[in-house]
């Protein structure tokens with residue numbers, strides 16, 4: 001009995017370790033590479049000179065989301081930092097499944113005087 005319990009404990013510890021490694025090994029670039037994954041929802045980020053249409057966007061964690069950029073004015077790009085997501089105007093992104101957290105959305109095209117201020121927050125929860 002005791003041996004069995006020990007084995008179970010060891011197995012659980014190994015599982016926990018694997019989970020921890022997977023969680024912190026995440027540059028999350030893999031997430032964005034799931035091109036064929038079916039997105040359960042789309043998030044559209046709209047940009048004008050020099051702001052995004054929202055200060056905060058919220059999406060559910062661990063859920064495949066397809067991110068899109070629509071420029072309504074000017075020429076902007078989007079990078080979601082630490083999420084491996086880069087968006088070009090009008091193109092659908094790859095699908096990204098993100099862990100819970102707060103990510104910075106920023107413009108990644110030098111687009112004029114307000115460029116550096118073009119930031120928003122993505123809340124994944």
Ligand SMILES: [Cu+2]
Nearest residue numbers: 107109111115
């Ligand atoms: Cu810009």
